[in-house]
Amino acid sequence: MNNSREEQLLLADAARIHGEAEADTGSLAIRRAVQSGIEQGGWESWRRRLQRGSFVGLAAAALVAVILFFLPLLQDSAPQPEAPRAAVNWGGLEMFKRLYPFDHEAPTLDSAIRHNYVQMINQSAGAEGYQITLNAVMADENRIILLYTAKVTAGQEIYNISSARIKDLSTGFYLDSEDQIGAHDERTGPEENRIYYGRGVISLDRNKPFPGKLEADFQISSVDPGKLKDPKTGTIAKDMHYSPRLHISFKLDPKFKQQPTIIVEPKEDFILDGIEMTLAKVEISPLLIRSEVVIKNESDVTWQNRQKTFLAATGDELQSVTKDGTVQLKMSTGLGNYEGYERRFASNLLDQPESIKLIMRNDNGKEKYELSIPVWPE
Structure with missing residues (x-):
């Protein structure tokens, strides 16, 4: 079944809302988001291994009602990522570790930065006392991740980034947003609430041409000093102030399209609460792991x-087994579809995992089923 354009937009919007709900920790410092070169040498031989295992993926059919029905449950049950590896220095992106404790994409960012799988942008746009800087992007066939910093002049405090989207300038259309999270600067003082770090995720369709020239489009929302402490802030329209739309154009590094998606079809059968299920497909790319259960x-x-x-398995998690140990990859989103469901996880494919282990748990943390999946095709 092929989704209509309207269904696809609703699914993207539902996934975005879910991601924003997960980013809300309830603290004043972490405000709710409104609405979501690999090193040379050894990489080349590894990339050829990837290409042997890739083929065109499935255009998954999803029921809008299913995901909308279950979003609150996912918010309550989704576990949190691990703490960052102490030895990893993110260099010019170190300030984005501010988001690490509550960002399900943290393991993905950690892996990408360690492997230099990042395109530094560091371009800014500003107007009327607001400024946005697009610090960096990373991408693969399935998504783009944005890292950005917002600032506002004295007399205002940033509430959040009310909108962060990407337009493909070759088509004139905006790409689908998955989610968006952010947090204020940790430093105390007059700039504490005037600097805001954000991370956004944009979906790509790998069956379409890989995008080249893009335009990032942001809008910052702010409030008067002291209003962030008011629990009603965000619900009273007259208290909110907004920047003009702020635009930054850039060309996506073509190196990102060289990393193909590995597609594994385990066809593993198991019983889930009395129903016969099949792990039909697992897709693995540098920035995303997606499982399909029918x-x-x-x-x-x-x-x-x-x-x-x-x-039955709302606490699904992945464990990625590498030569350096096992990395826990948390679920970011769950989608219902006509035949079953899809889960999306962080990825550390760049660490060349030997296998991934899919662990299904119920909402009480009790393990229900475990499957080990080799990453590399035979």
């Missing part, structure tokens, strides 16, 4: 069974 027997594909199986 109900095995067509006669069992009912609304009730889709609800039941989606809820």
Whole structure:
């Protein structure tokens, strides 16, 4: 089943809302987001291994009602990422470790930065006392990750980035946003609430041409000093102030399209709360791991069974097994579809994992099923 354009937009919006809900820790310092060159040498031989294992992926069909129904449950059950590796220095992006404790994409960023899989942009735009800097981007066939910094002059405090989107200048259309999170600068003093660090995720369709020239489009929201402490802030329109739309154009580094998606089809069957299920597909790219689980027997594909199986393993997690140890990769989003469900996880493909282990848990943390999946095709 092919999704209509309207369904695709609703799914993207639902995923974005879910990501923003997860980023809300309730502290004043972390305000709720409104609305979401690999090193040369050894990499070349490894990239050829990747290319042997790639092929065109599935255009997954998703039911809008399913994801909208289960978003609150995902918010409550989703676990938090691990603390950053102490030995990893993010260099000019060190300030974005501010987001690490509550960002499900933290392991992805950590892996990408360690492997120099980053394009530094460091371009700014400003107007009327507001300034946005697009610090860096990273991308693969499936998504773009943005890192950006907002600032406002004295007399205002940043509430959040109310909008962060990307336009493909070759088509004139905006790309679908997945989620967006952010937090204020940790330093105390007059600039504490006037600097805001953000991370956004943009979806790509790898069956379409890889984008080249892009335009980032931001809008910053702010309030008068002291208003951030008011629990009603964000609900009273007259208290909010907004920047003009701030635009930054850049060309995406073509190195990002050289990393193909590995597609593994385990076809592993298992029982989930009395329903026969199949782990049909796992897609692995530098910035994303996506798993697809379907109900095995067509006669069992009912609304009730889709609800039941989606809820049965709400604590899904991945463990990536590398030569240096095991890395826990947390789930960022869950989507329901006609035959079952899809989960999206952080990725550390650049660390060349030997295998990944999919662990399904219920909302009480009890393990229900475990599957080990080799990454590299035979």
